[in-house]
Each structure stands twice: as structure tokens, then as C-alpha cells.
Amino acid sequence: MRTNIPVVKAILQANEAVASENRTAFDAAGLLAVNLMSSPGAGKTSLILATVERLPDTLKVGVIEGDIASTLDAERIAARNIPVVQINTGGACHLDAPMIRSALPHLPLTALDLLFIENVGNLVCPAEFDLGAHLNIVIASVPEGHDKPYKYPGMFQKADGVVLNKADLLEILDFDLEAFRHGLRILRPDAPLFILSCRTGDGLETWIDWLMGQYRLRRERHGR
Amino acid sequence: MHELAITQGILSVVLEAAEAARARRVLTIDLTVGALTGYAEDPIRFYFDLLSRGTPAEGAILRIRREPGQGHCQTCGATFPVEPPLSPACPFCGSVEIRIHGGTHCLVERIEVEDEDEHPGGEGHPSGQ
Numbered sequence: 001m002r003t004n005i006p007v008v009k010a011i012l013q014a015n016e017a018v019a020s021e022n023r024t025a026f027d028a029a030g031l032l033a034v035n036l037m038s039s040p041g042a043g044k045t046s047l048i049l050a051t052v053e054r055l056p057d058t059l060k061v062g063v064i065e066g067d068i069a070s071t072l073d074a075e076r077i078a079a080r081n082i083p084v085v086q087i088n089t090g091g092a093c094h095l096d097a098p099m100i101r102s103a104l105p106h107l108p109l110t111a112l113d114l115l116f117i118e119n120v121g122n123l124v125c126p127a128e129f130d131l132g133a134h135l136n137i138v139i140a141s142v143p144e145g146h147d148k149p150y151k152y153p154g155m156f157q158k159a160d161g162v163v164l165n166k167a168d169l170l171e172i173l174d175f176d177l178e179a180f181r182h183g184l185r186i187l188r189p190d191a192p193l194f195i196l197s198c199r200t201g202d203g204l205e206t207w208i209d210w211l212m213g214q215y216r217l218r219r220e221r222h223g224r
Numbered sequence: 225m226h227e228l229a230i231t232q233g234i235l236s237v238v239l240e241a242a243e244a245a246r247a248r249r250v251l252t253i254d255l256t257v258g259a260l261t262g263y264a265e266d267p268i269r270f271y272f273d274l275l276s277r278g279t280p281a282e283g284a285i286l287r288i289r290r291e292p293g294q295g296h297c298q299t300c301g302a303t304f305p306v307e308p309p310l311s312p313a314c315p316f317c318g319s320v321e322i323r324i325h326g327g328t329h330c331l332v333e334r335i336e337v338e339d340e341d342e343h344p345g346g347e348g349h350p351s352g353q
């Protein structure tokens with residue numbers, strides 16, 4: 001006999017359940033978790049390093065490095081004496097919530113104030129796999145061109161903030177900043193845009209001020 | 225390659241629902257896939273065929289409904305479906321004061337199954353048809 005069964009379930013419901021466990025763990029530790037997403041080479045690792053360099057010393061930062069196979073980025077972070085856990089996704093083009101959960105026991109969570117999660121470079125899947133982070137940040141970079149919000153709207157819809165990196169190249173390349181801004185505005189008019197250069201340091205202050213503001217909001221909410 | 229992980233998600237939701245219904249075989253699967261996610265239909269079918277082998281969902285027909293994004297024009301009030309790459313302006317009046325929502329759902333909507341034979345204590349022997 002044939003039977004119709006209404007299901008109506010999110011395809012990634014299992015991931016979402018673990019993501020909310022992760023969020024609970026972050027909240028219990030009183031830290032702000034920030035998921036950094038971008039295409040390969042847009043500057044995720046550079047932004048982590050440039051940000052940590054400029055944060056107050058009193059703020060304790062940890063990093064989860066997602067990478068398909070290598071440990072190069074984790075080595076760049078560890079060289080700065082920042083606690084870092086490497087996750088090799090074994091070919092998968094994104095991090096998922098269970099991978100983050102399995103990384104957490106390897107970090108001094110309660111001692112941390114800020115946790116950066118560097119996702120795998122990819123503008124499709126990371127948008128769909130909630131990790132439990134408080135902030136999803138999308139990094140675009142000038143050499144990629146201004147059309148990214150139009151081509152990868154799903155990623156930009158998920159952004160709580162957008163960084164446009166490699167602004168030092170704006171003069172050299174024909175990046176249409178207004179078209180980029182517009183693409184972001186039609187998808188997420190509320191998401192702040194930070195135009196900066198990890199190379200020169202220009203624009204980093206505004207990003208860091210905002211991030212610190214987000215951190216203070218978290219702490220007020222979870223009183224610690 | 226992006227579709228591998230979500231296809232694993234599809235299969236596990238489907239198999240769970242089929243098991244809960246004590247179904248022997250899954251015949252059809254209705255999916256909604258948001259157009260703004262960047263996931264494409266063909267790779268989902270490809271991976272599904274591969275992953276479902278030897279499971280009760282092997283051979284099931286996938287019916288994929290693509291959920292477009294919703295465009296809304298703040299100038300003329302029109303609403304219109306959108307797909308990537310997005311156009312920067314309203315298709316009706318040309319205004320750039322538009323907003324885009326939705327188009328990101330990935331859901332298993334329903335499945336059609338063949339029920340297990342009703343013999344007492346029967347644990348669903350693979351059907352030899």
C-alpha cells in the first residue's frame with residue numbers, strides 16, 4: 001500500500017541541533033564566537049591576525065581553523081601564541097556543527113573572551129551549516145570583484161557583518177564599490193560593511209570597535 | 225561537489241521518516257531547495273543515487289521544487305521571484321530600491337512510501353520483487 005507522509009523537516013536539522021548545543025557552550029563560557037566565511041584567499045587568516053594584534057591585551061582570543069587538508073593557517077596562528085585547534089574537514093568544503101563540538105574540548109573555553117572560527121574558503125555551503133557562532137561575518141576582497149553579493153546571495157543573507165578586505169587594491173583594480181554596497185543593501189540593509197586592508201591596517205579600527213561593542217553586548221547579556 | 229553534504233542530510237531525514245512509518249520502501253520524495261543557496265538539482269540527484277544504494281530509499285523519485293527568492297520593490301510595490309545572479313533593479317519600474325528575502329529553505333516536504341507487509345513481528349525483510 002502506498003502512503004503519503006508529510007515530513008516538512010529542515011534537511012540540515014541534525015546540524016542545527018548541534019549548533020544550538022555549541023551556542024549554549026559558548027554562552028556558558030561567556031565568550032563571543034565569530035564565524036568567518038569567505039572564498040579562498042579573501043583574507044580570513046589575515047583578518048584574525050590583524051585583529052588580534054590590535055585588541056586589548058586583556059582580551060583572551062582562541063581560534064578554530066577549518067581547512068580541507070593543510071595545517072598552514074593553524075601554524076600562522078600558533079606562531080602568535082594564540083590557542084588554536086585545527087579541524088581538517090577531510091575534503092568537505094565547509095565546517096559543520098559536529099566538527100566544532102569535537103574541537104571545543106581542546107580549547108580553554110572558560111578562559112576565552114573571543115573565539116574566531118575560520119571556515120573553509122567557499123561561498124556556498126558555509127552559509128547553510130550553522131555552527132552556533134554568535135556572529136557570522138562574510139569577508140569579500142577587492143580582487144574577487146564587486147559581483148559577489150549578486151552571485152552568492154545566500155551567503156550575504158546570512159551575514160551579520162561584511163568585511164571588504166584588500167581595500168589597498170581599490171585604486172588599482174576596477175572594483176565598483178557602489179555596486180558592491182548596493183548588492184549588500186538589497187540583501188541585508190542592516191549589516192554593517194567594513195572596508196579595510198589587513199595589509200596596511202586602514203579601516204581596521206572601525207571593525208575592531210564594532211567587534212568590541214558586540215563583545216560587550218554579549219557579556220551584558222550573559223553577565224560575567 | 226557542494227551538494228554531497230546536503231544530500232546526506234536529505235537521505236537521513238527521509239530514512240528516519242520512513243522508519244518511523246515502518247515503511248518498506250520510499251517511492252517519491254518531495255524537496256524544496258532554495259534558489260539562493262547555490263545548490264543545484266543535478267548534483268543532488270547524482271549524490272542521492274549514490275548514497276541511497278542499499279537503503280529503503282534506493283530508486284526513489286526525487287521531486288525538487290526550487291524556491292525562488294522574493295524581490296520586493298519599495299518604489300512601485302511589486303513583488304517578483306529572483307534567482308542568482310540577482311539583478312540590481314526592479315524588473316517592473318527599474319527602481320534600485322528593492323529588497324530580497326527568502327529563497328534559502330532546504331526542506332524535505334513529504335515522502336510517499338510503500339508500507340511494510342503486515343505479518344506479526346515482521347522486521348521488514350528486503351523485498352524480493
Ligand SMILES: Nc1nc2c(ncn2[C@@H]2O[C@H](COP(=O)(O)OP(=O)(O)OP(=O)(O)O)[C@@H](O)[C@H]2O)c(=O)[nH]1
Nearest residue numbers: 039040041042043044045046121165166197198199
Ligand atoms: N593586497 C592585500 N593582500 C592581502 C590583504 N589581506 C590579505 N592579503 C593577502 O591575501 C592572501 C590570502 O590571505 P589569507 O589571509 O591567507 O586568506 P584566507 O581567506 O585565510 O585564505 P584560505 O584560508 O586559503 O581560504 C595572502 O597572500 C595575504 O597576504 C590586504 O588587505 N591587501
Ligand SMILES: [Mg+2]
Nearest residue numbers: 044045073118
Ligand atoms: Mg586561511
Ligand SMILES: [Zn+2]
Nearest residue numbers: 297300314317
Ligand atoms: Zn518597481
